[in-house]
Amino acid sequence: MTPAQKNIVRRQAEMDADVFLNLLTWFIKESGHKGYKDLMPPDECPKPVIILQDEDNENNTASSIDPELECKIQGK
Numbered sequence: 230m231t232p233a234q235k236n237i238v239r240r241q242a243e244m245d246a247d248v249f250l251n252l253l254t255w256f257i258k259e260s261g262h263k264g265y266k267d268l269m270p271p272d273e274c275p276k277p278v279i280i281l282q283d284e285d286n287e288n289n290t291a292s293s294i295d296p297e298l299e300c301k302i303q304g305k
Contacts, residue, residue, distance in 0.1 A: 230291060231290070231293040232290065233296060233300050234299055234300060235285075235290075237302070246274040246275065246276045246277075247274075250273070253270060254270040257269070257270045
């Protein structure tokens with residue numbers, strides 16, 4: 230992967246803590262799911278930090294040849 234592709238993957242893999250907190254609050258207050266019974270929604274959700282990431286080296290990083298094509302997203 231090129232450095233630009235790695236940045237795209239990092240952004241797409243990042244969890245939006247606000248969205249997660251809103252979903253969790255909905256499950257607790259609105260869904261009626263028994264697994265969330267008697268829980269209180271947290272006041273905040275810390276943003277997760279990815280700590281396991283390989284250092285860039287010649288075996289996991291490619292040089293960019295066509296940035297427009299390389300950074301085109303065609304699906305998940």
